[in-house]
Amino acid sequence: MPDPETQPKPSVLEMERHPIVRAGKAFCRTLTTLYHDLKVLAPCEIPLESGGILVSNHTSSLDPILLQASCPRLITWMMAKEYYPLFGLKWFFDIIDPILVERSGRDMSATRMALRALKEGRLIGLFPEGRIEHDGVMLEFQTGVALLASRAGVPVYPAYLDGSQRRKEMIESLLTPHYCSVAYGPPVIVGEVDGREGLDAATQRIRDAVKDLGRFSA
Secondary structure, X not given: OOOXXXXXOOOHHHHHHOHHHHHHHHHHHHHHHHOOEEEEEEOOOOOOOOOXXXXXXXXXXXXXXXXXXXXXXXXXXXXXXXXXXXXXXXXXXXXXXXXXXXXXXXXXXHHHHHHHHHHOOOEEEEOOOOOOOOOOOOOOOOOHHHHHHHHHOOOEEEEEEEEXXXXXXXXXXXXXXXXXXXXXXXXXXXXXXXXXXXXXXXXXXXXXXXXXXXXXXX
């Protein structure tokens, strides 16, 4: 079986122009406009080229669709491996090329693939809380985002999600109409981090940037 780390990847522009990718982005925009009442409270100003990391609080299983619908770039998601063969969407995942993560422990293969994707100019999407927040209170962020941004030398773009999709189970969040909102903020430049203390400080800056965007939906 070919090693996904060594296989040649299409360029960012080639991926953006793929008809399936364009159709998928159009579907997300249509779904969130006509079915889910998505309001963009502060627009996404992520550059159309160059690598970066998009981070957000995690309110429901609908979140990736809400972010993709409101972001002009194709988002490369870091996704748990167990979801890859589910839902009959393996063919679609093969096109958008997510980064598959082994959740049983530290996955250095996924980290190397993420670094490679960032250096190729892709936009990686992450939920640093690591799980859905069920009580509406934003959880602490894992330090992996700050470490990845520092090693790749890319900015971190914060976003904040809110709405009636909170505290809903997977099927209900996807299939029930909701009113939702998203706000994007200016990039956080991590730079070089010095040891654990520097990593924790950078992680806190990223979390504060996301949390501060909650003022738009207050």
